[in-house]
Amino acid sequence: MxxxxxxxxxxxxxxxxxxxxxxxxxxxxxxxxxxxxxxxxxxxxxxxxxxxxxxxxxxFRDYYGGSPTVWQPEKGWCQQRYMPRLAEYRGRLDAIPFxxxxxxxxxxxxxxxxxxxxxxxxxxxxxxxxxxxxxxxxxxxxxxxxxxxxxxxxxxxxxxxxxxxxxxxxxxxxxxx
Missing domain, CATH: 3.40.50.1820 (Alpha/Beta hydrolase fold, catalytic domain)
Known part of the structure; x- marks a missing residue:
């Protein structure tokens, strides 16, 4: 960031x-x-x-109750101003490396x-x-x-x-x- x-x-x-x-x-x-x-x-x-x-x-697993709708480009943590590559972990939040x-x-x-x-x-x-x-x-x-x-x-x-x-x-x- x-x-x-x-x-x-x-x-x-x-x-x-x-x-x-x-x-x-x-x-x-x-x-x-x-x-x-x-x-x-x-x-x-x-x-x-x-x-x-x-x-x-x-x-991260609990963000907005774990809703998959916030784990896509330009939503939540995945916005350009945050960490857009986190969108790659949609559906597998336990794999986020930290x-x-x-x-x-x-x-x-x-x-x-x-x-x-x-x-x-x-x-x-x-x-x-x-x-x-x-x-x-x-x-x-x-x-x-x-x-x-x-x-x-x-x-x-x-x-x-x-x-x-x-x-x-x-x-x-x-x-x-």
């Missing part, structure tokens, strides 16, 4: 600005597209030391906050719990602890203010001296 490269270049720019302190790294917060773009970027750039994601992921459990394990041991609303029709909250459980196992196999906090607000595909405030608090804990 081009967005990962763009985000990394944005971090490069921030790093070069004389008034930006990079001593404690960078925080990233995002909702939906911003939520998974942040996760992907953090997996590839360790300068992101804390991340908050809202309605940003579940297992899932968000691996992405989260790569981010560990950095702090990660996840808001996964119970009413989100894109990303299932119970799938998020399974992905996080798998990520914890994978992180342990890598010799690190997955520092992931998950909340399930009673909300649709939104980032409720209470969860945003918690995300800001966690980011502040990591980034403030």
């Amino acid at each position: 081009k967005a990962i490269w763009d985000n990394i270049r944005g971090l490069d720019l921030l790093t070069d600005l004389p008034f930006v302190s990079t001593n404690r790294g960078f925080g990233c917060i995002g909702h939906s597209l911003g939520g998974h773009n942040g996760l992907f970027t953090a997996a590839f750039d360790s300068r992101i030391t804390v991340i908050a994601t809202s309605c940003g992921f579940d297992s 899932d968000f459990s691996e992405v989260l394990a790569l981010i560990a041991p950095r702090r990660t906050y996840v808001s996964a609303p119970r009413g989100d029709s894109n990303f299932r909250w119970d799938s998020v719990d399974r992905v996080v459980a798998e990520a914890r196992v994978l992180a342990a196999e890598l010799g690190v602890s997955a520092k992931i906090v998950v909340e399930h607000p009673d909300s649709p595909h939104r980032f409720p203010s209470e969860q945003r405030e918690e995300a800001y608090r966690i980011i502040g804990e990591v980034l403030r001296p």
Whole structure:
């Protein structure tokens, strides 16, 4: 995804600005597209030391309840702006070579906050719990602890203010001296 490269270049720019302190790294917060773009970027750039994601992921198998209608060109994850080659896995989602459990394990041991609303029709909250459980196992196999906090607000595909405030608090804990 081009967005990962763009985000990394944005971090490069921030790093070069004389008034930006990079001593404690960078925080990233995002909702939906911003939520998974942040996760992907953090997996590839360790300068992101804390991340908050809202309605940003579940297992590819569970996306929109596993409906095959979203696994075709220009739908869901298969859009040109995302990962169009995922359309090749329609009808065989278990063959996708990675899932968000691996992405989260790569981010560990950095702090990660996840808001996964119970009413989100894109990303299932119970799938998020399974992905996080798998990520914890994978992180342990890598010799690190997955520092992931998950909340399930009673909300649709939104980032409720209470969860945003918690995300800001966690980011502040990591980034403030």
